[in-house]
Amino acid sequence: MSTPYQEALGRTLIERSIREKIVIVGVTLDKHTDEQTEESLDELERLVDTAGADVVARLTQRRQAPDPATYIGKGKVDELKATCLAVDADTVVFDNELSPAQQFNLEKTLGRTAIDRTAVILDIFAQNSHTLEGKAQVELALMRYRLPRIRRGASAGLTQQGGGIGTRGPGETKLETDRRRINDRIAKLERELRELQRTRDEQRKGRSRSGLASVTIVGYTNAGKSTLLNYLTNAGVLVENRLFATLDPTTRRLALPGGEPVLLTDTVGFIKRLPHTLIEAFKSTLEVATESDLLLHVVDSSAVDPESQIVAVREVLGEIGANKVPELLVFNKMDADPDTAKRMVYEHEGSVAVSAATGAGIDELLRTVADRVRSLTAVVELLVPYERGDVMASIHREGEVVSTAHEDGGIRVRARLADASRGRLTEFVVSPS
Numbered sequence: 036m037s038t039p040y041q042e043a044l045g046r047t048l049i050e051r052s053i054r055e056k057i058v059i060v061g062v063t064l065d066k067h068t069d070e071q072t073e074e075s076l077d078e079l080e081r082l083v084d085t086a087g088a089d090v091v092a093r094l095t096q097r098r099q100a101p102d103p104a105t106y107i108g109k110g111k112v113d114e115l116k117a118t119c120l121a122v123d124a125d126t127v128v129f130d131n132e133l134s135p136a137q138q139f140n141l142e143k144t145l146g147r148t149a150i151d152r153t154a155v156i157l158d159i160f161a162q163n164s165h166t167l168e169g170k171a172q173v174e175l176a177l178m179r180y181r182l183p184r185i186r187r188g189a190s191a192g193l194t195q196q197g198g199g200i201g202t203r204g205p206g207e208t209k210l211e212t213d214r215r216r217i218n219d220r221i222a223k224l225e226r227e228l229r230e231l232q233r234t235r236d237e238q239r240k241g242r243s244r245s246g247l248a249s250v251t252i253v254g255y256t257n258a259g260k261s262t263l264l265n266y267l268t269n270a271g272v273l274v275e276n277r278l279f280a281t282l283d284p285t286t287r288r289l290a291l292p293g294g295e296p297v298l299l300t301d302t303v304g305f306i307k308r309l310p311h312t313l314i315e316a317f318k319s320t321l322e323v324a325t326e327s328d329l330l331l332h333v334v335d336s337s338a339v340d341p342e343s344q345i346v347a348v349r350e351v352l353g354e355i356g357a358n359k360v361p362e363l364l365v366f367n368k369m370d371a372d373p374d375t376a377k378r379m380v381y382e383h384e385g386s387v388a389v390s391a392a393t394g395a396g397i398d399e400l401l402r403t404v405a406d407r408v409r410s411l412t413a414v415v416e417l418l419v420p421y422e423r424g425d426v427m428a429s430i431h432r433e434g435e436v437v438s439t440a441h442e443d444g445g446i447r448v449r450a451r452l453a454d455a456s457r458g459r460l461t462e463f464v465v466s467p468s
């Protein structure tokens with residue numbers, strides 16, 4: 036008989052022994068700093084952990100440009116091989132994107148699976164998708180990622196063995212190195228998604244008939260988007276300290292102080308270098324953001340570098356065509372790091388700080404959302420001098436530009452602007468005066 040302690044220990048050891056051992060590799064290219072590479076590797080480590088594996092070693096290199104054959108140089112490949120042997124690693128994961136040829140060459144030399152950050156993110160999405168549409172979208176992204184990486188025979192033994200990180204997913208059985216079958220599958224998934232899209236369009240028409248404004252929560256993964264939706268609407272969405280916990284959108288009605296209710300939607304989070312195949316595949320899910328009246332851009336103000344996360348989120352918003360939707364920055368987790376939250380609000384005019392965990396700042400958030408939604412209909416005319424690119428940028432970000440005309444004195448802009456933004460830009464407002 037074993038003691039409960041031994042049993043627990045045994046179980047932990049068993050659990051650990053089935054978790055894959057991973058060596059991660061980061062390359063600092065050209066203008067980037069070593070610090071950025073380390074931060075990105077920290078994030079990759081979290082991604083690997085979320086996917087269910089353990090990082091046991093990390094390697095970095097600084098290069099002008101990637102080596103076309105193996106991404107890192109030959110000497111570094113030898114070092115990587117020695118590290119893999121020393122720590123008995125199953126897989127190496129590159130933070131930078133590997134071409135199919137680089138992946139093939141690395142696997143041949145190292146004698147183990149070599150994948151990149153994209154494959155890890157795809158793996159997490161595959162594990163976290165639950166609805167019909169979510170699953171179809173993830174499978175489509177996986178198929179498109181794998182298609183150019185299929186080789187007859189060649190490294191089949193390596194890339195297909197065992198169902199480890201980067202090899203899982205709904206499409207696994209279809210990976211029989213048969214391009215034609217994968218292409219057929221892609222076509223079928225595209226058809227299915229189009230069908231689901233039609234249903235979604237119908238639902239949306241129903242909603243827009245309701246005449247309610249639509250507000251979408253966007254932001255970096257783990258920023259607290261679902262926690263905020265739950266706090267505001269008791270939606271009961273899954274909240275986890277884990278990346279990409281939410282893949283499927285949830286919409287709830289939210290009452291605002293002194294105004295009409297709005298429809299509030301929580302959706303999938305973003306990350307730096309979000310794989311393009313995923314953005315493409317999730318376009319229909321993300322349309323809710325593109326078509327909404329206001330974006331609540333939730334930022335984790337306790338993150339290592341919140342500014343860089345804001346930039347990453349705005350990049351994805353640009354890619355999906357949602358960068359014209361007015362945005363309200365919401366600095367969350369102010370309970371965890373009040374000083375940074377305060378500083379961020381100071382640096383980003385019109386933003387608010389909240390804690391979705393404690394409820395601090397929520398009243399002001401609701402008042403601000405109500406103000407922004409009310410202003411959606413009020414058009415203001417401004418005259419902005421040509422040298423004030425900063426003013427034009429904030430009008431574009433905070434409001435919706437209706438028209439612009441170039442005149443001698445500057446740019447005449449007609450825009451829907453919230454009262455708070457209008458107040459700040461009052462020196463440029465010409466009417467209503």
Ligand SMILES: Nc1nc2c(ncn2[C@@H]2O[C@H](COP(=O)(O)OP(=O)(O)OP(=O)(O)O)[C@@H](O)[C@H]2O)c(=O)[nH]1
Binds near residue numbers: 368371
């Ligand atoms: N301290 C603190 N933690 C928070 C706050 N809001 C959320 N969290 C925590 O942050 C983690 C992520 O929260 P989620 O709401 O799942 O984040 P999300 O943005 O929906 O994440 P994904 O769906 O994975 O992209 C959880 O562990 C939450 O408990 C907050 O205001 N303060």
Ligand SMILES: [Mg+2]
Binds near residue numbers: 273281
């Ligand atoms: Mg979530």
